[in-house]
Every structure is written in structure tokens, then in C-alpha cells.
Amino acid sequence: MANELQGKKIAFLATDMVEQVELTEPWKAVRDAGGTPELVSIKPGEIQGFNHYDKADTFKVDKTAEEVSASDYDGLVQPGGVGNPDALRVDENAVNFFRDFFEQGKPVAVICHGPWMLVESGVVRGRTVTSWPSLQTDIRNAGGNWVDEEVHVDNGLVTSRKPDDLPAFNKKMIEEFAEGKHEAQKQSVQTEATPS
Secondary structure, three states: OOOOOOOOEEEEEOOOOEEHHHHHHHHHHHHHOOOEEEEEEOOOOEEEEEEOOEEEEEEEOOEEOOOOOHHHOOEEEEOOOOHHHHHHOOOHHHHHHHHHHHHOOOOEEEEOOOOHHHHHOOOOOOOEEOOOHHHHHHHHHOOOEEOOOOEEEEOOEEEEOOHHHHHHHHHHHHHHHHHOOOHHHHOOOOOOOOOO
């Protein structure tokens, strides 16, 4: 990974209780590939990272979901941590920002509990994804096909199960971001999906 992402800007959507390693390792992979990562959150200031159930470091927010659009970025990373996607999925701006990447056919990489955002934004129907095992019923109920794999790629959507999968996740994420838009990504968007 040298300059595959040169000139590309990648959004990282996260808030408090983000699983720290699922933010920092992909962030480093994007930087190492020549890309520019930006932290997007639901509020300005800083977010609190976690190492599983323990508080870890804080991270400076670059922009809020209200201030940005998917058109500002070349790809999106959705880290997990139980509390992170749970808080994001009740924020209308975050859900709309997330869904917008699919509407524009842009690559998205989602790990661990992050696929809750796929469910909430109505983009998982007909897709094959993996996640933390506790999400499989949610994914199936939303019309997705859940698989237990280290990493799975489905037309520009990269998913992985847990921090141990990060090396494979990062490798596929960089490949998909380097490829750019995927027209088939747009086909997954349910037009009737609206956040409550």
C-alpha cells in the first residue's frame, strides 16, 4: 500500500464508544495508502474511544454529519463498538449521510457492530454481509444474507466481523476505495426506507 488512495478523501463516521482499534487501524491504512481520512460525527468536539468496555483515547472531530455530504468523499468507513452505531442510527443526519454513499455508488467499509447502520439506512436488502455475530438476525430481518467470514465484499461494500479481522478488512477496504464507484452499489438502496 503506497499511493493507491492518493488524492482520495475518506470519511470515518463515529461517535462516543467507538471501538478504538476499528477507528485507528483503518485510519492508518488509509493514510499509508496516500488517502486523507476525516472524522465525521454527530456533534463537534471530541469523541470517546473504547477498548471493548474500557475508556480509551479521545479523537478530534473534523466535521459533523450535518455539515457534510457523501459527495465530499470518495469512500466511507463505519467502525463498530456497540454504543457507536447504536447512537449513530438514531441520528437522522448520520443515517442520511451513510445512505448517501450507497445512492452515489461509492465504496463503504463496515466492521463489527457497524452493520446496524446498513440495517437502519435501508441498504442491506439483497446484500451478502458479515458482522459481529449478534447482528445476524437484524441483518436477515432487513433482507440481507449474513455469512460468517473474515471479510466479505459485495459490489463495493466491505464487511468484517471483529478487530481480529482488521488486516483482511483493511486490505479489501483499500482495494475497493482505489477502484472507486460501483454502479451495483446504488441498486441496494431501498427508496421507501426512512429513518424513524
